[in-house]
Amino acid sequence: MSNYKHIGKDFVPPDITGKVTGKAKYAEDFRADGMVYARMYTSPMAHGRVTRIDTSKAETMDGVVGILTPDDVPATEAPQAAILTRTPAYIGDPILAVAALDEKTAEDALAAIRVDIEPLPFVTDPLDSLVAGGPDAREEGNVYVRSREGSGFRSVKWTREQVDEFRSGKEPTGEHANEWSYGDLDRGFVDAKLVIEEPFVTIGYAHMSMEPRTAMAYWQNGTCYMHGSCQSQSYFLPGLAAMLGVEVKDVVLISENTGGGFGSKIGAYPIIGLTGYFAKKLGRPVQLRISREQEYYNGSARVGFQGWIRMGFAEDGRATAADVFIVEDIGPNATGGDGSSAGGAISLVYDPGSMRFRGLPVLTNTTPRGAQRGPGQNQIAAVMAPIMDKAAKELGIDRLEIRRINSTNNDTTVYAEQEPVTSAYMDEALKKAAEMFGWEAKIKQPKRIGSKVRGLGIGQGYHSAGTNGFDGLVRISPDGRIHIHTGIGNLGTYSYASTSRVAAEVLKCEWEDCVIHHGNTDDNLPWNSYQAGSVSTFTQTRTNYVAAMDAVDKMKRIAAETLGGTPDDYDIDGQRVYRIGSPAQGMSYGAVAARAIQLGGAYSGQTWPSDIHEITQRSVQKLAGSGLIGVAKDNLERNGVIPGLAVAFVEIELDLETGKYDILDYVGVAECGTVLHPQGLAQQMKGGSVWGMGMAGMERHVYDPQNGLPANVGFHECRIPTYLDVPSVSQTGAVDLPDPQNPVGARGIGEPAMGCSVAAMTSAISDALDGHIFGRTPVSPDMIVNHVAGLEQSYMPLQTNNS
C-alpha cells in the first residue's frame, strides 16, 4: 500500500469532543437504578494476619446495605493479589468493603469497623531482605521466580559480606534466580580496550494514573455488566470472567474512556472483581470509586532495580560485552519481570557482541508492582546513557558517534536467542534527531555561565512494539456506512481510532462514512490485543487490514455473482465495487451490503472463519444478517522482534548552587515505521518525554524502613512533573520508514517515547557534572547539592525507596 488517503494524515478522533466538553463518560460517570456505593477497609500495616473482624456496629448503621469480607470472594494463593485478604502484604491491601446508600455513610461505617491484625515481619528494601537473617515479605519466602520451567517461592539469603560487596559496587556473588546469555562473554571482555563497571539503583514509583480506578457492576440474567477503568477491552474479558467465576460470554465490559493506565489497567484487577462479587451478593448495582491515595496503593508501581553492570568496549567504540545483574523490587505480589526485559533492551539498543543477564526478583511489602511504561527497558535506558557517555569520553569518541557505532539496524540480532528484528533504523533516528537539535553546534557552546552549567544529553529508548494473531471485524450496512468494530482499549492515546483508519484505507472510503464501535463489549467487538506494551499500532493495523481485505474480497465476489464475471474483474473505489474497464458497471457499498444479506452465508456473518476467537465468533453471530461482514484472524507474516525505537536529545542548564536544572531544549525522534497519525505520534513523544523527565529527576517511592509507611501517596508527594518542570516547547519528529511486516508499515512507540527521555536526562545531568554518574534515578536537587559540596549522599549505597 502507498499513496495513502488516511494513513499519515491528521484527523479528529471521535472521543475528542467529549473530552473537551466534559461529556466523555468515565467509569464513575455511570449510574444504574438502585446503585449503592462501596468503600474499602485496607491494611494499615505492611504485613500482618487478620485475627478478628468486627462489623457489628457498622451493620446496624442507617444506610449501610452490606459488607463484603474475604469469605465472600474466592481465596487466592500467594503471591497472587487477593480481592480481599486476611494476610495483607502491603499498606493499603484491601481487607473488606462496605456498601451504603452514599459514600459518606460507607466511610462512616468503615470507621466503626474493628479489624485486629497481628503484625508480621516486613521489608521495604530488597537488600534488607536478602541479607542473612533479614525479614521476608511473605511467609512463603522472599523471592518469587517466574519461569517457563515453573514458578514458585524461594528463600534466598546472601551473607552480609556479599551484600556489602554489592553495595560497594562490586560484582554480586550471591545467588541469583534467572539467567540468560549469548556469545562468548569472556572473549568479549578480553577483546575490550575499555571496561566500565557501575552499580545502579532505579527506585520504583507509582503509576498515578489521572483517573483513579472505578468499577460499577450489576448482574442481569446471569450476565455481569461491568463499567470499568481499563486499558484493554475484549482482552480484558477472559481475566475478568475467570476472576468472577463465570464464562467469558457472561461478562460485558463497558470502558469507553480511561484516564490513563500506563500498564496498571491492562487486565482484570482485584477491585473490579470486588465490585462484581459485591453486586452479586447484594443483588443490586455497586459502584466502587477509590480515592487518590488508594490508587497509589492499588494502582501498582514500577519495579525498582538495584544492579551492577560491566560493559566492554573495543577501541573503535563497539560494545564487545555486557554483563548485568539486577535485583528487582517486585513488591508483595511478584509482579513485574522487568529485569530480563532490561537485559533484552541492552541487547537490542547497544548490540553488544556478547552478553549475560542475571536477575533476582525479591519481594517487598511495598505497593504492588506492575508493568509501567517501558517496564525494564526504561530503567536500563536511564542507567545506560551515562555509561555510554563515559565510554565515549574514555575512548575519545563523540557521544553521538559511539551510539551510532552501536546502533540497531535491519541486520541486528537480539536477546538470548539472537532473533532477527522486523526492521530497525536507529542510526537514521540518531542522525535526524542530531540535526533537529543542532548537536554539532551545541557541543561547541560554552559550558559554564555563572553558577550554571550546561549539560547535553542523548537518550535511546526501546520496547518491543507489536504482536499478532488477533481478529479484525468490519461491517458495511445497507445504508453504505462502514462500521469498524475494534476491541482494543482507549486509555487516552486515540490509537483505537488511528488504527481503525487502516480499514478505511483498504476500503478506500471517506472517514466521515465510518463508524467506530468500541468501548462496550456488547457492541459486537472482536478479540483484540491488550492495549499495552506499545503493541496497539502494529497489532491493530494488521487486524483491521485483514478484516477490510476480507470485506473487499467479499464485495468483489458478490459483484461477480450479481453482475457477472469473476471477482478478479472487479475493483473498489469511491465506495463502489466496479468492473475494471467498465466503471459504470458496479454496485455501491450499500447495495453490496443489501445483497450480502440476501445471499447470506459468510457474506453476512451466518458463517465465519474457523480460526477466529470465540469472542469474535459471538460478535459475528450477533451481527449476522445486518450487512456485509469482513472478519478474519491476523495470520500475516510475523518473524522476529518488532522494535519500537526512539531517540532524544536534551539541553539543560544546571545550577550548581541549588541542584535545580532547567530543560532548555528537547528533541524526540520516533523510529516506529510509517507514521500513522502525526498528531497522535507527537503527543506520545511529548507525553513520554514528560514521563522520562519525572523518572529522571522527581518520581520515586519513599518508605520508612522502620515501619513500612509510604511517604508519598498523592499527586503532590509523588512529584509528578508540572508544566513548569518541563520545557514549554519541544520538538518531535519521526524517521518514517516502513516496517515490512506491517501492511501499512507501522510499529508502536508509546514506551520508547519515555525511555529516550529519561536516558537523555541522566546523560545531560552527568554531562553537566563533568561526567559524574549518580547511577540512580531519580537525581533530586539534594543529591546534586551534596555532590557539588563534596558531601556524602544521605542514603546508603544501593539503598532504595528512600527520600
Place this chain on the structure above:
Amino acid sequence: MASFDVMPDVQLYQPANLDDALNLADRYADDGWLLGGGQDTYGWLKDRAKHPQAMIDLNGIDTLRGVRETDEGIEIGAATTLRDIIRNDLLRRDFGLLVAAAERVASPQIRNVGTLGGNLVQDARCWYYRRGLSCYRAGGNTCYADTPQGMNREHCLFGASRCVAVSPSDTATAAVALDATMVVQSLDRMRTVAAGDFFVGPATHITRMTLLEPGEILTAVRFPAKWAGKRFYFEKVADRNTWDFALVSIAVAMSMDGDTITDSRFVCGGVAATPYRLRNVENAVRGKALAEDSANAAAPLATQGARVLNANQFKVPLMENLVRRAMRA
C-alpha cells in the same frame, strides 16, 4: 484503615461580619476551624485526621479582604487571596518581596483561592504528621521523623524539640523579613504581634505553629513603611517549580546606602518550625558591600548551630548558597 477522602459531617458557618465570626470562634474554640481558601483544610478533614465540629468560613467578611495604605505602611486583610496580592500594584511597587513569595506559593489554581492568612498559619507538612500518626505534634508522644532511618529529607536543621517539622509557608519568610505585624482579634481584645514572634517552634507549643489561641482570628497583616521599596531577594528551592513546598527558601530585605548594606533581615524557610532569622548574617553584612567576598564570609554564618538529620544535610550548603545569591550585586 478506612478509605478517607470523604468529607465528614461538619457545621458550616458563613458569617458576614467579623463580630459574628469572633462570636463563633469564641463559642467553638478548639472545636472550631477557621476557613480561608480551604487548601489546607479539606485535606485534613477529608482524611479525617482532624475533627472540628464547625467550620467558620471567613471569606464572606469584606473587612478581612483587601490591601489598604495606612500612615505606617500597608495593611492587608487576612482573607485577601494570594492572587490579589500578586496583582496589587502598590505591593508590586513597594513590597516586591511579599509578592515574590506569594508568586511561588503552590500553583495558580491554589493561589486563586488561597489567602494570605491561610498561607501564614498553615500547618506543618511533615508526612508522618499528615498521615494522621499520633506524633508529638498531633498530641502523641513520639516523633517518627527524627529516628535513625526516618525519611526526613524535608525536615529541620534548627530548633528541633521533639518535633522536627518545618514551617512550610512562603509568605511567612517574607513577612518576617519585612518585619510585619500580625493583627489578632478575639471576642474581647485585639492584639498585635510581631511576625518574628507570631510563629512558634515546638519548644514553645508543639501542636501549633503560631501564637494564635483558640477563639482568636488573624484579621490583618501590617507591613511597615520602613522596608518599602528596599532591596529584596526571594528564592525558593523546591523539587518542583510549582505546587511544591520549599526545601529551603530565603527572603531578604536590605537597606542600602549606595552599594553598602546598612541594615538587613535575612530569613530562611524550610529549615525550622518557624521562619528562621539569620541574625549572624545580618550582623556580618552590616556595613559591607554586596560582593562575593562579603557573601562568602557571611554564608557559613547562616548555618551555625545546624543539627542535621540523616537525610537533610544538603540543606546546609543550600542555605549558604542562597545567602551568597542574595548578596550578588
